[in-house]
Amino acid sequence: MLNIKNLHVAIEGKEIIRGLNLEVKAGEVHAIMGPNGTGKSTLAAVVAGKEGYDVTQGEVLYHHKDLLEMATEERALEGIFLGFQYPVEIPGVSMTNFMRTALNEQRKYRGLDPIPPGEFLERMEKAKKLVDIHDKLTNRSVNEGFSGGEKKRNEIFQMAMLEPTLAILDETDSGLDIDALKVVAHGVNMLKSKDNATIVITHYQRLLEYIIPDFVHVLFDGKIVKSGGKELAIELEEKGYEWLKAEAV
Amino acid sequence: MMTDTTLLKDKIIDLYKANREKITLNDPPGLAEIREKSFTDFINLDFPTPRLEAWKNTDIRKILQRDYQILFDPENGTLDLDKIFHCEVPDFDTEIISLYNGWYIYRDKSLTTLPNGTIIGSFAQAMKEYPDLILKHFNQYAKSDLNGLNALNTAYAQDGVFIYVPDGVEAYKTIQMVNILNKEDNLLVQNRNLVIMGKNSKMTLVHCDDSHNFKSSLTNTVTEVYMDEGANLKHYKLQNLNNETSLINSAFFHQEKDSNLATFAISLNGGMIRNDIHVRLNGQQSHADIMGLYLMDKEQHVDNQVHVDHAVPNCTSNELFKGILDDHATAVFNGHILVRKDAQKTNAYQTNRNILLNDKATINTKPFLEIYADDVKCSHGATVGQIDEDALFYIKSRGISEYNARLLLMYAFAAEVINEISIAPLKDRIDDLVKKRLRGELAVCDQCVLHCKNQEKAYEFKIDMSKL
Numbered sequence: 001m002l003n004i005k006n007l008h009v010a011i012e013g014k015e016i017i018r019g020l021n022l023e024v025k026a027g028e029v030h031a032i033m034g035p036n037g038t039g040k041s042t043l044a045a046v047v048a049g050k051e052g053y054d055v056t057q058g059e060v061l062y063h064h065k066d067l068l069e070m071a072t073e074e075r076a077l078e079g080i081f082l083g084f085q086y087p088v089e090i091p092g093v094s095m096t097n098f099m100r101t102a103l104n105e106q107r108k109y110r111g112l113d114p115i116p117p118g119e120f121l122e123r124m125e126k127a128k129k130l131v132d133i134h135d136k137l138t139n140r141s142v143n144e145g146f147s148g149g150e151k152k153r154n155e156i157f158q159m160a161m162l163e164p165t166l167a168i169l170d171e172t173d174s175g176l177d178i179d180a181l182k183v184v185a186h187g188v189n190m191l192k193s194k195d196n197a198t199i200v201i202t203h204y205q206r207l208l209e210y211i212i213p214d215f216v217h218v219l220f221d222g223k224i225v226k227s228g229g230k231e232l233a234i235e236l237e238e239k240g241y242e243w244l245k246a247e248a249v
Numbered sequence: 250m251m252t253d254t255t256l257l258k259d260k261i262i263d264l265y266k267a268n269r270e271k272i273t274l275n276d277p278p279g280l281a282e283i284r285e286k287s288f289t290d291f292i293n294l295d296f297p298t299p300r301l302e303a304w305k306n307t308d309i310r311k312i313l314q315r316d317y318q319i320l321f322d323p324e325n326g327t328l329d330l331d332k333i334f335h336c337e338v339p340d341f342d343t344e345i346i347s348l349y350n351g352w353y354i355y356r357d358k359s360l361t362t363l364p365n366g367t368i369i370g371s372f373a374q375a376m377k378e379y380p381d382l383i384l385k386h387f388n389q390y391a392k393s394d395l396n397g398l399n400a401l402n403t404a405y406a407q408d409g410v411f412i413y414v415p416d417g418v419e420a421y422k423t424i425q426m427v428n429i430l431n432k433e434d435n436l437l438v439q440n441r442n443l444v445i446m447g448k449n450s451k452m453t454l455v456h457c458d459d460s461h462n463f464k465s466s467l468t469n470t471v472t473e474v475y476m477d478e479g480a481n482l483k484h485y486k487l488q489n490l491n492n493e494t495s496l497i498n499s500a501f502f503h504q505e506k507d508s509n510l511a512t513f514a515i516s517l518n519g520g521m522i523r524n525d526i527h528v529r530l531n532g533q534q535s536h537a538d539i540m541g542l543y544l545m546d547k548e549q550h551v552d553n554q555v556h557v558d559h560a561v562p563n564c565t566s567n568e569l570f571k572g573i574l575d576d577h578a579t580a581v582f583n584g585h586i587l588v589r590k591d592a593q594k595t596n597a598y599q600t601n602r603n604i605l606l607n608d609k610a611t612i613n614t615k616p617f618l619e620i621y622a623d624d625v626k627c628s629h630g631a632t633v634g635q636i637d638e639d640a641l642f643y644i645k646s647r648g649i650s651e652y653n654a655r656l657l658l659m660y661a662f663a664a665e666v667i668n669e670i671s672i673a674p675l676k677d678r679i680d681d682l683v684k685k686r687l688r689g690e691l692a693v694c695d696q697c698v699l700h701c702k703n704q705e706k707a708y709e710f711k712i713d714m715s716k717l
């Protein structure tokens with residue numbers, strides 16, 4: 001589904017990702033871990049199509065298509081979803097209007113008519129239940145005044161609404177209390193199918209007790225320096241990253 | 250010194266002298282002195298030029314170089330109103346009063362007393378029927394010595410809208426004033442409106458300026474509003490004029506104790522729009538919300554001058570003006586807050602926010618806080634920015650196109666003002682107009698609250714999003 005080959009990314013001339021390889025197949029869950037500032041969010045942003053990044057080498061294929069040639073919205077319409085590490089507040093744009101617009105763009109892309117109001121409401125209700133989010137939040141402006149945890153829940157709510165093929169969740173667990181963490185993990189697990197894939201970026205092994213990854217990768221200094229199964233996460237929790245630094249050099 | 254505007258000035262002076270009899274036809278005794286004084290003031294003050302601080306960024310000399318026709322008699326004898334417009338807003342029952350080329354259009358009577366005692370109609374007729382009311386309020390709140398334009402309006406004041414709401418009366422219907430300009434020649438229109446609200450009275454007033462053709466008219470209008478103790482007024486001014494039209498709109502609100510004002514200036518289109526909004530908080534515990542929204546493109550120009558005069562203690566005022574500018578559009582915002590020496594415990598807030606979609610568009614924004622009391626809370630803030638790139642990315646990452654993402658953000662920006670509109674059907678209608686305007690689908694013919702049947706070629710006003 002997603003195939004990243006020898007990716008090099010620079011921001012304002014400074015190379016952040018330096019030769020990254022990653023393959024994600026349908027039905028898989030990948031976890032990416034690694035110290036602060038090693039390029040995890042940068043990778044997510046490049047896949048989602050954020051501006052301001054120079055891809056200096058390599059390629060990113062999504063369903064065998066060149067992802068880097070596509071506009072942000074086109075990537076989303078093709079099924080890519082980014083759960084933001086820092087969701088953006090958008091005063092004045094209601095959650096409902098936001099989601100309806102997004103769904104209708106999706107439907108238009110697929111040659112469908114706008115979603116009937118009843119169907120939309122049903123979908124909202126279902127998604128709200130899934131992440132246990134209150135009307136209070138969905139009636140407000142996008143993320144405006146949401147607490148840190150509410151913002152993260154809202155990302156999963158949007159994911160449930162949009163039903164992506166490839167979801168990249170950037171530290172969706174940070175800032176969540178243990179109950180919220182379970183709710184979010186439950187949401188992700190419920191949305192999982194053999195046709196879609198998830199990449200979770202996290203610092204904590206704890207999340208991976210609830211979302212069981214097929215692969216764990218360690219991103220270090222812009223490269224994946226180690227990959228393994230879910231036991232790698234436990235090892236990292238115990239040993240930290242220092243021992244990998246030595247291995248990486 | 251000779252300026253190019255001398256021609257118009259001389260014409261105005263000559264016409265005044267030649268038509269004095271017509272102009273003063275309905276004057277109650279005592280009004281003549283006010284007129285004569287204002288006439289002299291106009292001669293002395295002349296038209297404003299950029300040499301005056303308040304007109305620094307709005308140069309109207311070009312506009313004043315055109316030749317204008319002035320009507321001293323109404324021309325609406327044979328007018329078929331329904332040919333011009335009809336109301337199409339569901340759930341929005343309004344009492345419509347209209348001015349056609351500056352003159353009150355009447356159906357049966359030129360002054361009507363509604364069952365609850367509210368009097369609405371022609372200012373000219375009110376001068377005849379209610380001389381005492383006129384004498385008590387006319388030109389008491391307007392500042393005719395500020396600049397020549399207000400003086401000119403006072404000298405020439407012949408007709409306009411008159412509204413009187415008696416003590417304790419709630420005007421049950423929204424009153425809608427429509428100014429329609431439609432004339433083969435360029436017109437100079439100078440209507441004068443007077444609104445008198447009794448103690449604890451309540452009213453919603455929608456005030457629309459529309460043009461029905463594409464002539465270069467100049468409107469110089471003055472509206473005086475007196476709000477007695479406990480009066481409550483919601484006032485919405487909508488401006489959707491063709492790009493050749495110039496509108497100078499001066500409004501003077503005088504508020505007594507416990508009165509509550511919300512006034513909106515929503516400028517959707519117009520060649521040159523100048524709003525001078527004066528609010529005097531003259532009685533304790535009075536409150537004023539002064540809101541504005543302007544969406545300008547092409548060569549359009551809008552200038553909002555807001556003066557809030559805190560004359561007594563314990564009053565509050567809140568100003569919020571927001572604008573989106575594209576192309577070569579220019580905007581000015583000057584917010585003057587005066588807190589007089591005795592006006593302790595004043596709360597006065599002012600915010601002006603702008604989005605420039607283009608580096609050719611300009612905004613001049615300036616707060617001017619003049620505070621003589623020591624126990625006050627005042628704040629002001631102005632921002633000029635572009636569309637928030639992070640928000641744009643967030644929206645697009647959900648599959649929403651660049652165009653729609655920008656629309657969402659621009660609309661959200663405008664919505665802060667629109668959301669303050671408390672009458673649901675009106676809010677929906679204005680909401681709709683703003684959305685249309687942002688999408689580039691608003692024609693000048695698309696009346697603010699009314700729909701016209703006038704099938705003129707549609708004008709295009711488009712904010713070009715691709716340019717960003």
Ligand SMILES: Nc1ncnc2c1ncn2[C@@H]1O[C@H](COP(=O)(O)OP(=O)(O)OP(=O)(O)O)[C@@H](O)[C@H]1O
Pocket residue numbers: 011012016034035036037038039040041042043052085
């Ligand atoms: N817009 C930017 N301009 C300059 N440098 C940037 C920019 N964005 C990211 N960087 C730098 O790139 C590096 C990688 O950042 P990134 O956000 O991808 O790290 P991360 O692995 O997600 O870290 P964390 O675990 O703290 O979220 C950091 O050194 C960061 O300072």
Ligand SMILES: [Mg+2]
Pocket residue numbers: 040041042085170171
């Ligand atoms: Mg990060």
